[in-house]
Amino acid sequence: MVKRNTGFASVAAGYLFPEIARRRNAYEHAHPDVRVISLGIGNTTEPLSPHIAQAMATYAQALSTPAGYSGYGDECGARALREKIAAVYYRGIVTPEEVFISDGAKCDIARVQTVFGRDVRVAVQDPAYPVYVDGSVLVGAAGKHVDGRYDGIIYLPCTPENGFLPDLSVVPDDSLIYFCSPNNPTGVASTRAELTTLVEYAVAHGCIIIYDAAYALFIRDEQLPKSIFEIPGARSCAIEVNSFSKPAGFTGVRLGWSVVPRELAFADGTPVATDWTRVMTTLFNGASNIAQQGGLAALSETGMRDMHSTIDYYLENACLISDTMRGANFAAAGARVFSTGNAPYVWVAFPGRSSWELFDEILSTCGVVTTPGAGFGRAGEGFLRFSAFGHRDDVAEACRRLARLSL
Numbered sequence: 354m355v356k357r358n359t360g361f362a363s364v365a366a367g368y369l370f371p372e373i374a375r376r377r378n379a380y381e382h383a384h385p386d387v388r389v390i391s392l393g394i395g396n397t398t399e400p401l402s403p404h405i406a407q408a409m410a411t412y413a414q415a416l417s418t419p420a421g422y423s424g425y426g427d428e429c430g431a432r433a434l435r436e437k438i439a440a441v442y443y444r445g446i447v448t449p450e451e452v453f454i455s456d457g458a459k460c461d462i463a464r465v466q467t468v469f470g471r472d473v474r475v476a477v478q479d480p481a482y483p484v485y486v487d488g489s490v491l492v493g494a495a496g497k498h499v500d501g502r503y504d505g506i507i508y509l510p511c512t513p514e515n516g517f518l519p520d521l522s523v524v525p526d527d528s529l530i531y532f533c534s535p536n537n538p539t540g541v542a543s544t545r546a547e548l549t550t551l552v553e554y555a556v557a558h559g560c561i562i563i564y565d566a567a568y569a570l571f572i573r574d575e576q577l578p579k580s581i582f583e584i585p586g587a588r589s590c591a592i593e594v595n596s597f598s599k600p601a602g603f604t605g606v607r608l609g610w611s612v613v614p615r616e617l618a619f620a621d622g623t624p625v626a627t628d629w630t631r632v633m634t635t636l637f638n639g640a641s642n643i644a645q646q647g648g649l650a651a652l653s654e655t656g657m658r659d660m661h662s663t664i665d666y667y668l669e670n671a672c673l674i675s676d677t678m679r680g681a682n683f684a685a686a687g688a689r690v691f692s693t694g695n696a697p698y699v700w701v702a703f704p705g706r707s708s709w710e711l712f713d714e715i716l717s718t719c720g721v722v723t724t725p726g727a728g729f730g731r732a733g734e735g736f737l738r739f740s741a742f743g744h745r746d747d748v749a750e751a752c753r754r755l756a757r758l759s760l
C-alpha cells in the first residue's frame with residue numbers, strides 16, 4: 354500500500370469551523386423557532402459592483418467570438434493587470450514585473466510553502482489565520498504536534514498586554530515570519546513604527562516576512578501603511594500576498610496577487626523571484642482571464658469607488674458591533690473591545706472566561722453565532738471574534754439581541 358504523507362497525517366484536523374457548524378446545527382435543531390444570525394462569517398456577503406460584474410460579463414461573452422477568444426495567458430498574470438496593480442495600488446513603489454497575479458492569497462501562501470520547503474523555520478502570530486500553520490504542517494515544516502502545538506513553529510503571542518505587537522526576539526535567524534495586518538482575527542492594523550521594527554528585525558536576522566495584506570483596503574486611518582513596501586528596507590526581506598476577495602467581494606470569483614521584489618534573495622544569492630516564477634509557471638497556469646478583467650475593472654476609478662463603498666458598509670457593521678460590545682451589560686462582565694475601525698473584525702476579551710463557553714452562552718441566549726478566539730491559537734483563548742461581514746438588517750438584529758444579554 355502507498356504510505357500516507359506524514360505531513361498530512363500530523364495536521365490537526367480542521368476543527369474550528371466544523372465544530373462551530375456542529376454546535377449551530379444542534380442549537381437550530383433544538384430551537385426551530387429561533388432565526389440564528391451569524392457574526393462568525395469570514396466570507397463576503399454583499400453583491401459585486403455592477404461595473405466590475407459587467408466587465409467580466411462582457412469579456413466572457415466575447416470569448417465566444419474569434420476576435421475575443423483567448424486561451425492560456427501569461428502564467429504570472431496579464432501585463433495590463435500587473436501594470437495597473439503596480440501603478441494604482443502601489444503608486445509605483447513596486448514594478449509590474451514584481452507583481453504576480455494568482456487565484457487568491459490562500460493559494461499563494463500554499464505556494465510560498467512549496468518554495469521554502471520543509472527545512473525552513475516558521476514563526477507565526479498567535480492568534481492567526483490558520484493556513485500559515487496548517488500549510489506549513491502539510492509541507493512538513495512544522496515538526497511534531499505536541500499538546501495542541503507544533504514544536505517546529507515559533508508562536509508569537511499578540512495580546513492586549515503587548516499591544517498586539519509580538520516579541521520578535523524569540524524568532525531564530527533565517528526564519529519565515531508570517532505577519533497579517535490589518536489582522537484576522539484581531540482586527541489590529543499595525544503602525545508604521547511597528548512595521549519598521551518588524552522589517553529591521555528581519556533584515557538584521559536574515560528572516561523573510563510573508564506579509565498578508567488581504568484587508569489593506571479596509572484601512573481608513575491615513576497614517577497607517579497599506580503595504581509592507583512602504584517601510585524602508587522591506588524590499589530585501591518581504592513578500593506581500595494580497596487579494597481581491599475581501600475588498601471586491603471576489604471570494605468566489607478568485608483573484609489575488611503577490612509581490613516579490615527584485616532584491617529579495619536566498620542565502621546563496623539566488624533571487625527568490627526566480628523560484629517564485631518557477632512555481633507559478635510550473636504548478637499554476639495563470640488566473641482566470643475573466644477574473645483578471647474583473648480585477649482591471651476593480652482598479653478603475655468607478656471600481657475603486659464601488660469597492661470603497663462596500664468596505665464602508667462592512668466597517669459601519671463593525672462599528673455597530675463594537676458599540677454594542679461596549680454596552681453596559683458587557684462592561685459589567687469585564688469585556689474589553691479591541692477594534693481599530695480599520696478591519697471587518699471586532700476582537701473582544703472576556704477575562705477569566707473560556708472562548709467556547711462564551712460562544713455557547715451567546716448562541717443559546719441570543720441565537721447569535723460568533724467565532725471562539727481559541728480556534729485561532731492559544732493566545733486567542735478568552736476572546737471572541739465578531740465578523741462585520743453580513744447584511745445590515747442581520748447585524749442590527751444581532752446587536753439588539755446582544756444588547757439585552759446579561760452575562
Ligand SMILES: *Cc1c(COP(=O)(O)O)cnc(C)c1O
Binds near residue numbers: 456459482
Ligand atoms: C480571507 C483571507 C485571505 C484571502 O484569501 P483568498 O484566497 O484570496 O480568498 C487571506 N488572508 C487572510 C488573513 C484572510 O482572512
